[in-house]
Amino acid sequence: MAQARLMNQPPDFKKFGIDPQTVAPWEDGIRNTDVAGNNEVWYFDADFDDGSKVIVAFRPKTANGMQTGGFEPNLNMAITRPNGETTQEFSFVSLEDSSMSKEKCDVHFGPDYCTGNFKEYDVHVESMKQIACDLHYRALVEPFRQGTASLALGDKDEYFYTDMSVPKCEVTGTLTYDGQTVTVHGQGYHDHQWMNISPLAAFHHWLWGRMYTDKYVVYIYDFVTTEKFGFKRLPLFMIADNETGKVIFTTDGQVSVDTELADTPVGKQFPKTSRYTFHDGENKAEFEVTWQDIIEVRDMYGDAPKDQAEADAWAKQAGLSGMQKVVGSTKEQYDKAGIQPTYLRFFADGGVKLTLDGKTTESTGTMLYEYNYMGRVDPRADV
Known part of the structure; x- marks a missing residue:
C-alpha cells in the first residue's frame, strides 16, 4: 500500500x-x-x-x-x-x-x-x-x-x-x-x-464546496484516496472572516467524519448529512451540511456503453469520426479498472460551530457542493 x-x-x-506564510x-x-x-x-x-x-x-x-x-x-x-x-x-x-x-x-x-x-x-x-x-x-x-x-x-x-x-x-x-x-x-x-x-486513479471520492454564512466563508475539499493509497482522507478546510477577509481557521489534518446515507438516482448511497469535526491544536471547527435538492446527476458508469463495439456504434450514429469522435470509457474499461464513476451536485443547508481561543461562535448558511464518487462501494472508504 x-x-x-x-x-x-x-x-x-x-x-x-514557497513561503509558508505568504501566497505569492x-x-x-x-x-x-x-x-x-x-x-x-x-x-x-x-x-x-x-x-x-x-x-x-x-x-x-x-x-x-x-x-x-x-x-x-x-x-x-x-x-x-x-x-x-x-x-x-x-x-x-x-x-x-x-x-x-x-x-x-x-x-x-x-x-x-x-x-x-x-x-x-x-x-x-x-x-x-x-x-x-x-x-x-x-x-x-x-x-x-x-x-x-x-x-x-x-x-x-x-x-x-x-x-x-x-x-x-x-x-x-x-x-x-x-x-x-x-x-x-x-x-x-x-x-x-x-x-x-488522473483523479480516477488517485481518489475513491471527494466532497468539494464552499458555504457563505453571515459571519464566515467556509471552504472544504475532502479527498479520500483509492485503495492503492490506503483510502487515506486528506482534507483541505478553512474558515475566513467575512468582515476582514482573513483566514482564521485551517485544519491541521485531524478530522472525524460522521455521515447519514441516502439512496440516489445513480444506484449508490451518498451522504445525506455530513458532519465534520476539524482540529487545529486547541481550536476546533464543527461543520455540518445536509442536502435538500439534487441539482445535477452524472452517471458516467451507468450511461457508459457496455463495450467498445457499442461505443463505436453510438459514435457512428451520432456522425462522429476522426478528431470529432468523443473518446469515453466503456463499462468494460471501468470494470477492468475497478471503478464506478458517478457524480452528484447538491443544494444544501448547513452551518459551522467555531471554537477559537476558548470562544465559540455559530453561523448557518446554504451551500452548493459536489460529491464525486468515483470508486465502487467499499466500507473501507468511509463514504
Missing part, C-alpha cells in the same frame, strides 16, 4: 520555494510542463443576482491528451440562464496562439483570457458561437493554500494532485447568450489545480 500525505512540512516548502502571485501561474501525465486548470464560477450562473475553465491539455506529451490549449464555458436552461461550449486553439505565464495567472488562448493576482481577476471569452462573457472578480477573502497546496501520492511522492483557491469574490461584468448581452453582479470563486495523475 503506497502512502498519501499533504505536503506541509519544512522540506516540502523548501522543495517548491507566481503560485497562480503555470506550474506544470507538457510531459505525459501532467494537466492543469484555472477555474472560475459565479452565481448572479438575477439567478444566472457561469463556469469557465482554461486547460493546457484535454483529459485524453493528458496521456501524451505536448499542449492542446482548450477551455469550456457554461452559462445557466435565470430560467435554469444551460448552454455549454468548448474552444480549442493552437499552441502558437496561446500563452501561459509563470509569473502569475495570465492565460491567453486566442482572444480568450484569464488574468489576475489573487486580488483582482479578469475573465474574457469571445471565441464561442452562442455564449460569451466579460467578467471582473474582486477577492473578498485571502487566497487559501493548505500547506504547499500539494497532495503527494506514492512512497516517493511520485504523484501529486493540488488545489489552491480564492473562495469568495464579488463578480461584475456581462454575460452574452441568446443574442443579448446582460449586465450581471454576484459572487464567485476561483481555483487553480495542477496534477500528474
Whole structure:
C-alpha cells in the first residue's frame, strides 16, 4: 500500500520555494510542463443576482491528451440562464496562439483570457458561437493554500494532485447568450489545480464546496484516496472572516467524519448529512451540511456503453469520426479498472460551530457542493 500525505512540512516548502506564510502571485501561474501525465486548470464560477450562473475553465491539455506529451490549449464555458436552461461550449486553439505565464495567472488562448493576482481577476471569452462573457472578480477573502497546496501520492511522492483557491469574490461584468448581452453582479470563486495523475486513479471520492454564512466563508475539499493509497482522507478546510477577509481557521489534518446515507438516482448511497469535526491544536471547527435538492446527476458508469463495439456504434450514429469522435470509457474499461464513476451536485443547508481561543461562535448558511464518487462501494472508504 503506497502512502498519501499533504505536503506541509519544512522540506516540502523548501522543495517548491514557497513561503509558508505568504501566497505569492507566481503560485497562480503555470506550474506544470507538457510531459505525459501532467494537466492543469484555472477555474472560475459565479452565481448572479438575477439567478444566472457561469463556469469557465482554461486547460493546457484535454483529459485524453493528458496521456501524451505536448499542449492542446482548450477551455469550456457554461452559462445557466435565470430560467435554469444551460448552454455549454468548448474552444480549442493552437499552441502558437496561446500563452501561459509563470509569473502569475495570465492565460491567453486566442482572444480568450484569464488574468489576475489573487486580488483582482479578469475573465474574457469571445471565441464561442452562442455564449460569451466579460467578467471582473474582486477577492473578498485571502487566497487559501493548505500547506504547499500539494497532495503527494506514492512512497516517493511520485504523484501529486493540488488545489489552491480564492473562495469568495464579488463578480461584475456581462454575460452574452441568446443574442443579448446582460449586465450581471454576484459572487464567485476561483481555483487553480495542477496534477500528474488522473483523479480516477488517485481518489475513491471527494466532497468539494464552499458555504457563505453571515459571519464566515467556509471552504472544504475532502479527498479520500483509492485503495492503492490506503483510502487515506486528506482534507483541505478553512474558515475566513467575512468582515476582514482573513483566514482564521485551517485544519491541521485531524478530522472525524460522521455521515447519514441516502439512496440516489445513480444506484449508490451518498451522504445525506455530513458532519465534520476539524482540529487545529486547541481550536476546533464543527461543520455540518445536509442536502435538500439534487441539482445535477452524472452517471458516467451507468450511461457508459457496455463495450467498445457499442461505443463505436453510438459514435457512428451520432456522425462522429476522426478528431470529432468523443473518446469515453466503456463499462468494460471501468470494470477492468475497478471503478464506478458517478457524480452528484447538491443544494444544501448547513452551518459551522467555531471554537477559537476558548470562544465559540455559530453561523448557518446554504451551500452548493459536489460529491464525486468515483470508486465502487467499499466500507473501507468511509463514504
